[in-house]
Amino acid sequence: MTFQDLNLIPELTLALDKKGYKEPTPIQQQAIPHILSGKDIFGCAQTGTGKTAAFALPILQLLHTNKPAVPQKTIKALVLAPTRELALQISENFKEYGRNLGIMHTTVFGGVNQNPQVNAIKRGVSILVATPGRLLDLMQQGFIKLNSIEYFVLDEADRMLDMGFINDIKKVITKLPVKKHTMFFSATAAPDIMKLANTILKNPVSIAVTPVSSTTTLVKQSVYYVKKESKRNLLKHILKSATIESALVFTRTKRGADKVVKELNSNGIKAEAIHGNKSQNARERALKGFKDRTIRVLVATDIASRGIDVDKLSHVINYELPEQAETYVHRIGRTGRAGANGIAISFCTQDEMPYLKDITKLIKKDIEVIKSHPFA
Numbered sequence: 001m002t003f004q005d006l007n008l009i010p011e012l013t014l015a016l017d018k019k020g021y022k023e024p025t026p027i028q029q030q031a032i033p034h035i036l037s038g039k040d041i042f043g044c045a046q047t048g049t050g051k052t053a054a055f056a057l058p059i060l061q062l063l064h065t066n067k068p069a070v071p072q073k074t075i076k077a078l079v080l081a082p083t084r085e086l087a088l089q090i091s092e093n094f095k096e097y098g099r100n101l102g103i104m105h106t107t108v109f110g111g112v113n114q115n116p117q118v119n120a121i122k123r124g125v126s127i128l129v130a131t132p133g134r135l136l137d138l139m140q141q142g143f144i145k146l147n148s149i150e151y152f153v154l155d156e157a158d159r160m161l162d163m164g165f166i167n168d169i170k171k172v173i174t175k176l177p178v179k180k181h182t183m184f185f186s187a188t189a190a191p192d193i194m195k196l197a198n199t200i201l202k203n204p205v206s207i208a209v210t211p212v213s214s215t216t217t218l219v220k221q222s223v224y225y226v227k228k229e230s231k232r233n234l235l236k237h238i239l240k241s242a243t244i245e246s247a248l249v250f251t252r253t254k255r256g257a258d259k260v261v262k263e264l265n266s267n268g269i270k271a272e273a274i275h276g277n278k279s280q281n282a283r284e285r286a287l288k289g290f291k292d293r294t295i296r297v298l299v300a301t302d303i304a305s306r307g308i309d310v311d312k313l314s315h316v317i318n319y320e321l322p323e324q325a326e327t328y329v330h331r332i333g334r335t336g337r338a339g340a341n342g343i344a345i346s347f348c349t350q351d352e353m354p355y356l357k358d359i360t361k362l363i364k365k366d367i368e369v370i371k372s373h374p375f376a
Protein backbone atom coordinates (compact mmCIF):
# COMPACT_ATOMS: atom_id res chain seq x y z
CA MET A 1 0.00 0.00 0.00
CA THR A 2 1.17 3.55 -0.74
CA PHE A 3 0.26 6.90 0.79
CA GLN A 4 -1.59 7.76 -2.44
CA ASP A 5 -3.81 4.72 -1.85
CA LEU A 6 -4.89 6.42 1.39
CA ASN A 7 -6.14 9.37 -0.69
CA LEU A 8 -3.66 11.79 0.79
CA ILE A 9 -3.24 15.02 -1.16
CA PRO A 10 -0.02 15.57 -3.16
CA GLU A 11 1.15 18.33 -0.78
CA LEU A 12 1.36 15.66 1.93
CA THR A 13 2.73 12.77 -0.14
CA LEU A 14 5.50 15.05 -1.38
CA ALA A 15 6.43 15.91 2.21
CA LEU A 16 6.43 12.19 3.08
CA ASP A 17 8.72 11.47 0.13
CA LYS A 18 11.08 14.04 1.49
CA LYS A 19 10.99 12.32 4.90
CA GLY A 20 11.90 9.08 3.13
CA TYR A 21 8.73 7.25 4.14
CA LYS A 22 8.09 4.52 1.59
CA GLU A 23 4.78 3.16 2.79
CA PRO A 24 2.28 3.74 5.58
CA THR A 25 2.78 1.79 8.81
CA PRO A 26 -0.09 -0.48 9.99
CA ILE A 27 -1.58 2.16 12.31
CA GLN A 28 -1.45 4.71 9.50
CA GLN A 29 -3.10 2.31 7.06
CA GLN A 30 -5.89 1.63 9.52
CA ALA A 31 -6.44 5.05 11.07
CA ILE A 32 -6.02 7.53 8.21
CA PRO A 33 -9.09 6.50 6.13
CA HIS A 34 -11.35 6.56 9.22
CA ILE A 35 -10.09 9.93 10.39
CA LEU A 36 -10.50 11.38 6.90
CA SER A 37 -14.07 10.15 6.86
CA GLY A 38 -14.80 11.89 10.17
CA LYS A 39 -14.86 8.95 12.58
CA ASP A 40 -13.68 9.15 16.21
CA ILE A 41 -10.73 6.87 16.85
CA PHE A 42 -9.56 4.78 19.78
CA GLY A 43 -6.01 3.83 18.85
CA CYS A 44 -4.14 1.32 20.98
CA ALA A 45 -0.56 1.86 19.86
CA GLN A 46 2.76 2.52 21.48
CA THR A 47 5.32 5.04 20.27
CA GLY A 48 7.45 3.81 17.43
CA THR A 49 4.46 2.60 15.42
CA GLY A 50 4.08 5.84 13.47
CA LYS A 51 0.98 6.95 15.39
CA THR A 52 1.86 10.64 15.22
CA ALA A 53 1.60 10.66 11.43
CA ALA A 54 -1.55 8.54 11.73
CA PHE A 55 -3.36 11.53 13.24
CA ALA A 56 -1.23 14.46 11.98
CA LEU A 57 -1.60 13.66 8.26
CA PRO A 58 -5.42 13.47 8.15
CA ILE A 59 -5.77 16.52 10.42
CA LEU A 60 -3.54 18.55 8.10
CA GLN A 61 -5.50 17.33 5.09
CA LEU A 62 -8.88 18.12 6.65
CA LEU A 63 -7.73 21.57 7.75
CA HIS A 64 -6.42 22.24 4.25
CA THR A 65 -9.45 21.04 2.34
CA ASN A 66 -11.92 22.77 4.69
CA LYS A 67 -9.94 26.02 4.78
CA PRO A 68 -12.27 29.03 5.12
CA ALA A 69 -12.14 31.60 2.29
CA VAL A 70 -11.19 34.31 4.78
CA PRO A 71 -8.32 33.29 7.06
CA GLN A 72 -9.33 32.98 10.73
CA LYS A 73 -7.17 33.24 13.81
CA THR A 74 -8.97 30.53 15.76
CA ILE A 75 -7.45 27.24 16.96
CA LYS A 76 -9.03 24.37 15.05
CA ALA A 77 -6.99 21.38 16.23
CA LEU A 78 -5.75 20.63 19.75
CA VAL A 79 -3.27 17.87 20.53
CA LEU A 80 -2.67 17.12 24.21
CA ALA A 81 0.55 15.31 25.10
CA PRO A 82 1.93 14.33 28.51
CA THR A 83 5.44 15.79 28.29
CA ARG A 84 7.21 18.75 26.74
CA GLU A 85 9.50 16.46 24.76
CA LEU A 86 6.59 14.63 23.20
CA ALA A 87 4.75 17.90 22.51
CA LEU A 88 7.81 19.27 20.72
CA GLN A 89 8.22 16.05 18.79
CA ILE A 90 4.60 16.15 17.62
CA SER A 91 4.96 19.79 16.58
CA GLU A 92 8.09 18.96 14.63
CA ASN A 93 6.10 16.27 12.79
CA PHE A 94 3.28 18.72 11.97
CA LYS A 95 5.91 21.11 10.63
CA GLU A 96 7.56 18.50 8.43
CA TYR A 97 4.39 16.87 7.12
CA GLY A 98 2.72 20.25 6.60
CA ARG A 99 5.70 21.89 4.89
CA ASN A 100 3.74 22.45 1.64
CA LEU A 101 0.52 23.65 3.27
CA GLY A 102 1.25 26.83 5.22
CA ILE A 103 -0.99 25.86 8.15
CA MET A 104 0.17 27.64 11.29
CA HIS A 105 0.84 25.68 14.46
CA THR A 106 2.55 26.17 17.80
CA THR A 107 3.44 24.34 21.00
CA VAL A 108 2.80 25.32 24.60
CA PHE A 109 4.39 23.63 27.62
CA GLY A 110 5.56 24.63 31.07
CA GLY A 111 9.01 25.30 32.47
CA VAL A 112 9.80 28.15 30.08
CA ASN A 113 8.78 31.79 29.69
CA GLN A 114 5.22 31.95 28.42
CA ASN A 115 5.61 35.14 26.35
CA PRO A 116 6.88 33.61 23.09
CA GLN A 117 4.04 31.04 23.31
CA VAL A 118 1.44 33.75 23.95
CA ASN A 119 2.80 35.83 21.06
CA ALA A 120 2.56 32.85 18.70
CA ILE A 121 -1.07 32.28 19.76
CA LYS A 122 -1.85 35.96 19.25
CA ARG A 123 -0.46 35.82 15.71
CA GLY A 124 -2.98 33.05 15.07
CA VAL A 125 -2.51 29.28 14.81
CA SER A 126 -4.78 26.53 13.50
CA ILE A 127 -3.03 23.70 15.35
CA LEU A 128 -2.02 23.80 18.99
CA VAL A 129 0.09 21.07 20.61
CA ALA A 130 0.08 21.39 24.39
CA THR A 131 0.86 19.80 27.71
CA PRO A 132 -2.12 20.06 30.07
CA GLY A 133 -0.69 22.32 32.82
CA ARG A 134 0.49 25.19 30.65
CA LEU A 135 -2.57 24.94 28.45
CA LEU A 136 -4.90 25.42 31.44
CA ASP A 137 -2.70 28.21 32.74
CA LEU A 138 -2.89 30.13 29.45
CA MET A 139 -6.63 29.45 29.21
CA GLN A 140 -7.16 30.88 32.70
CA GLN A 141 -5.20 33.97 31.71
CA GLY A 142 -7.51 34.35 28.72
CA PHE A 143 -4.87 33.81 26.03
CA ILE A 144 -6.27 30.55 24.69
CA LYS A 145 -9.87 29.77 23.77
CA LEU A 146 -10.91 26.28 22.77
CA ASN A 147 -14.43 27.05 21.56
CA SER A 148 -13.52 26.60 17.88
CA ILE A 149 -11.81 23.23 18.22
CA GLU A 150 -12.88 20.79 15.52
CA TYR A 151 -10.18 18.16 16.01
CA PHE A 152 -9.03 16.94 19.41
CA VAL A 153 -6.22 14.43 19.94
CA LEU A 154 -5.37 12.95 23.32
CA ASP A 155 -1.98 11.32 22.88
CA GLU A 156 -0.43 8.78 25.25
CA ALA A 157 -3.50 8.82 27.47
CA ASP A 158 -2.07 5.99 29.60
CA ARG A 159 0.95 8.10 30.45
CA MET A 160 -1.28 11.12 31.14
CA LEU A 161 -3.12 9.11 33.77
CA ASP A 162 0.13 7.72 35.23
CA MET A 163 1.38 11.27 35.57
CA GLY A 164 -1.75 12.37 37.42
CA PHE A 165 -3.20 14.57 34.67
CA ILE A 166 -6.72 13.17 34.84
CA ASN A 167 -8.29 16.26 36.41
CA ASP A 168 -6.46 18.61 34.07
CA ILE A 169 -7.68 16.59 31.09
CA LYS A 170 -11.25 16.67 32.36
CA LYS A 171 -11.04 20.44 32.80
CA VAL A 172 -9.78 20.87 29.24
CA ILE A 173 -12.52 18.61 27.88
CA THR A 174 -15.27 20.69 29.47
CA LYS A 175 -14.05 23.70 27.47
CA LEU A 176 -14.17 21.93 24.11
CA PRO A 177 -17.21 22.20 21.85
CA VAL A 178 -19.55 19.21 22.06
CA LYS A 179 -19.36 18.67 18.33
CA LYS A 180 -15.80 17.73 17.49
CA HIS A 181 -13.78 14.94 16.02
CA THR A 182 -11.76 13.09 18.68
CA MET A 183 -8.75 10.82 18.38
CA PHE A 184 -7.63 9.00 21.51
CA PHE A 185 -4.31 7.16 21.65
CA SER A 186 -3.00 4.97 24.42
CA ALA A 187 -0.41 2.21 24.68
CA THR A 188 -2.76 0.18 26.88
CA ALA A 189 -6.48 -0.41 27.10
CA ALA A 190 -6.58 -0.67 30.91
CA PRO A 191 -10.01 -0.17 32.58
CA ASP A 192 -9.34 3.44 33.68
CA ILE A 193 -8.24 4.28 30.12
CA MET A 194 -11.40 2.77 28.66
CA LYS A 195 -13.50 4.69 31.19
CA LEU A 196 -11.94 7.98 30.11
CA ALA A 197 -12.19 7.05 26.42
CA ASN A 198 -15.88 6.23 26.78
CA THR A 199 -16.59 9.66 28.21
CA ILE A 200 -15.05 11.48 25.23
CA LEU A 201 -15.46 9.30 22.15
CA LYS A 202 -18.63 8.93 20.08
CA ASN A 203 -19.02 5.59 18.27
CA PRO A 204 -15.29 5.28 17.86
CA VAL A 205 -13.49 2.94 15.51
CA SER A 206 -11.03 0.89 17.59
CA ILE A 207 -7.64 0.25 16.12
CA ALA A 208 -4.95 -1.79 17.82
CA VAL A 209 -1.42 -2.37 16.64
CA THR A 210 1.42 -4.01 18.52
CA PRO A 211 -0.09 -4.07 22.00
CA VAL A 212 2.27 -3.07 24.75
CA SER A 213 3.01 -6.65 25.73
CA SER A 214 4.50 -7.55 22.35
CA THR A 215 7.94 -6.04 22.28
CA THR A 216 9.00 -5.36 18.78
CA THR A 217 10.67 -8.37 17.24
CA LEU A 218 13.24 -6.08 15.64
CA VAL A 219 14.77 -5.38 19.04
CA LYS A 220 17.33 -7.93 20.21
CA GLN A 221 17.03 -8.18 23.98
CA SER A 222 19.54 -9.46 26.50
CA VAL A 223 20.16 -9.29 30.23
CA TYR A 224 23.36 -9.21 32.28
CA TYR A 225 23.22 -10.40 35.88
CA VAL A 226 25.46 -8.13 37.88
CA LYS A 227 26.07 -6.88 41.43
CA LYS A 228 24.86 -3.36 42.14
CA GLU A 229 28.38 -2.05 42.80
CA SER A 230 29.65 -3.46 39.47
CA LYS A 231 27.00 -1.84 37.28
CA ARG A 232 29.06 1.24 36.47
CA ASN A 233 32.05 -0.87 35.43
CA LEU A 234 29.84 -3.10 33.32
CA LEU A 235 28.35 -0.04 31.62
CA LYS A 236 31.80 1.35 30.80
CA HIS A 237 32.87 -2.08 29.57
CA ILE A 238 29.87 -2.32 27.23
CA LEU A 239 30.19 1.25 25.99
CA LYS A 240 33.82 0.59 25.02
CA SER A 241 32.49 -1.43 22.12
CA ALA A 242 32.67 0.59 18.92
CA THR A 243 29.50 -1.06 17.63
CA ILE A 244 27.51 1.12 20.03
CA GLU A 245 26.95 4.24 17.97
CA SER A 246 24.51 5.82 20.38
CA ALA A 247 22.96 4.58 23.58
CA LEU A 248 20.01 5.72 25.61
CA VAL A 249 20.63 4.62 29.20
CA PHE A 250 17.74 4.45 31.66
CA THR A 251 17.99 4.93 35.40
CA ARG A 252 15.13 4.91 37.89
CA THR A 253 16.04 8.18 39.61
CA LYS A 254 17.28 11.64 38.66
CA ARG A 255 20.16 11.31 41.11
CA GLY A 256 21.06 7.97 39.58
CA ALA A 257 21.12 9.55 36.12
CA ASP A 258 23.46 12.32 37.27
CA LYS A 259 25.78 9.81 38.94
CA VAL A 260 26.04 7.70 35.79
CA VAL A 261 26.78 10.77 33.66
CA LYS A 262 29.52 11.91 36.04
CA GLU A 263 31.11 8.49 36.01
CA LEU A 264 31.05 8.23 32.20
CA ASN A 265 32.36 11.74 31.60
CA SER A 266 35.25 11.22 34.00
CA ASN A 267 36.13 8.14 31.96
CA GLY A 268 36.15 9.97 28.65
CA ILE A 269 32.71 8.81 27.48
CA LYS A 270 30.65 11.85 26.48
CA ALA A 271 27.29 11.67 28.22
CA GLU A 272 24.47 14.00 29.25
CA ALA A 273 21.50 13.50 31.54
CA ILE A 274 17.90 14.34 30.79
CA HIS A 275 15.43 14.41 33.67
CA GLY A 276 12.83 16.52 35.41
CA ASN A 277 15.29 18.56 37.48
CA LYS A 278 17.05 19.87 34.39
CA SER A 279 15.85 23.13 32.86
CA GLN A 280 13.94 22.92 29.61
CA ASN A 281 16.89 24.47 27.81
CA ALA A 282 19.33 21.93 29.23
CA ARG A 283 17.00 19.09 28.23
CA GLU A 284 16.63 20.37 24.71
CA ARG A 285 20.37 20.93 24.40
CA ALA A 286 21.12 17.39 25.58
CA LEU A 287 18.55 15.92 23.23
CA LYS A 288 19.87 17.92 20.29
CA GLY A 289 23.45 16.84 21.01
CA PHE A 290 22.30 13.24 21.14
CA LYS A 291 20.40 13.53 17.88
CA ASP A 292 23.34 15.30 16.19
CA ARG A 293 25.61 12.52 17.44
CA THR A 294 27.88 14.93 19.34
CA ILE A 295 26.81 13.17 22.53
CA ARG A 296 27.07 9.40 22.36
CA VAL A 297 25.25 8.52 25.55
CA LEU A 298 22.07 10.05 26.90
CA VAL A 299 21.07 9.02 30.41
CA ALA A 300 17.37 9.46 31.09
CA THR A 301 14.68 8.85 33.64
CA ASP A 302 11.38 7.48 32.36
CA ILE A 303 9.28 10.61 32.46
CA ALA A 304 11.89 12.71 30.65
CA SER A 305 12.30 10.04 28.03
CA ARG A 306 8.76 10.23 26.69
CA GLY A 307 8.82 11.57 23.21
CA ILE A 308 12.53 11.01 22.71
CA ASP A 309 12.59 10.00 19.08
CA VAL A 310 16.03 9.52 17.65
CA ASP A 311 16.54 8.19 14.16
CA LYS A 312 18.47 4.94 14.14
CA LEU A 313 19.08 4.74 17.89
CA SER A 314 21.15 1.56 18.09
CA HIS A 315 21.06 0.70 21.80
CA VAL A 316 18.84 1.08 24.82
CA ILE A 317 20.49 0.13 28.09
CA ASN A 318 18.44 -0.45 31.22
CA TYR A 319 20.96 0.45 33.88
CA GLU A 320 18.16 -0.20 36.32
CA LEU A 321 15.09 -2.24 35.52
CA PRO A 322 11.80 -0.38 35.83
CA GLU A 323 9.30 -1.32 38.51
CA GLN A 324 6.49 -1.42 35.94
CA ALA A 325 6.89 -4.06 33.27
CA GLU A 326 5.08 -1.85 30.70
CA THR A 327 7.78 0.77 31.17
CA TYR A 328 10.34 -1.77 29.95
CA VAL A 329 8.39 -2.12 26.72
CA HIS A 330 8.23 1.66 26.28
CA ARG A 331 11.93 1.99 26.95
CA ILE A 332 13.09 -0.64 24.52
CA GLY A 333 10.62 0.69 21.94
CA ARG A 334 12.93 3.71 21.61
CA THR A 335 15.16 1.55 19.47
CA GLY A 336 14.07 -0.65 16.57
CA ARG A 337 11.73 2.15 15.45
CA ALA A 338 10.03 2.17 12.08
CA GLY A 339 11.68 -0.98 10.82
CA ALA A 340 15.25 -0.37 12.03
CA ASN A 341 17.08 -3.00 14.09
CA GLY A 342 17.82 -2.27 17.71
CA ILE A 343 19.51 -3.77 20.72
CA ALA A 344 18.20 -3.59 24.27
CA ILE A 345 20.53 -4.53 27.12
CA SER A 346 19.37 -4.78 30.71
CA PHE A 347 21.35 -4.98 33.93
CA CYS A 348 19.73 -7.01 36.66
CA THR A 349 20.78 -7.39 40.32
CA GLN A 350 19.45 -9.94 42.75
CA ASP A 351 17.01 -7.29 44.07
CA GLU A 352 15.70 -6.62 40.58
CA MET A 353 14.86 -10.26 39.80
CA PRO A 354 11.13 -9.79 40.58
CA TYR A 355 10.99 -6.94 38.02
CA LEU A 356 12.64 -9.14 35.40
CA LYS A 357 10.11 -11.86 36.15
CA ASP A 358 7.22 -9.42 35.61
CA ILE A 359 8.77 -8.27 32.34
CA THR A 360 9.19 -11.75 30.88
CA LYS A 361 5.64 -12.54 31.96
CA LEU A 362 4.32 -9.46 30.16
CA ILE A 363 6.30 -9.93 26.94
CA LYS A 364 5.69 -13.68 27.06
CA LYS A 365 9.24 -14.61 26.21
CA ASP A 366 12.57 -15.17 27.92
CA ILE A 367 15.33 -12.65 27.53
CA GLU A 368 18.73 -14.03 26.57
CA VAL A 369 21.14 -14.07 29.53
CA ILE A 370 24.70 -12.99 28.74
CA LYS A 371 26.81 -15.10 31.07
CA SER A 372 30.30 -14.34 29.86
CA HIS A 373 31.19 -10.86 31.04
CA PRO A 374 33.92 -9.67 33.40
CA PHE A 375 31.46 -8.58 36.11
CA ALA A 376 29.25 -11.66 36.23
Ligand code: AMP
Pocket residue numbers: 020021022023024025028046047048049050051052053309311337338
Ligand atom coordinates in the same frame (compact mmCIF):
# COMPACT_ATOMS: atom_id res chain seq x y z
P1 AMP B 1 5.82 7.64 16.29
O1 AMP B 1 5.26 6.30 16.66
O2 AMP B 1 4.80 8.56 15.76
O3 AMP B 1 6.61 8.24 17.42
O4 AMP B 1 6.85 7.43 15.07
C1 AMP B 1 8.01 6.68 15.21
C2 AMP B 1 9.05 6.96 14.13
O5 AMP B 1 8.64 6.40 12.87
C3 AMP B 1 9.32 8.42 13.85
O6 AMP B 1 10.72 8.58 13.75
C4 AMP B 1 8.66 8.69 12.51
O7 AMP B 1 9.34 9.70 11.81
C5 AMP B 1 8.79 7.36 11.82
N1 AMP B 1 7.73 7.06 10.84
C6 AMP B 1 6.42 7.32 10.96
N2 AMP B 1 5.74 6.87 9.89
C7 AMP B 1 6.64 6.28 9.08
C8 AMP B 1 6.56 5.62 7.80
N3 AMP B 1 5.38 5.47 7.19
N4 AMP B 1 7.69 5.14 7.26
C9 AMP B 1 8.88 5.30 7.91
N5 AMP B 1 9.03 5.91 9.10
C10 AMP B 1 7.93 6.40 9.69
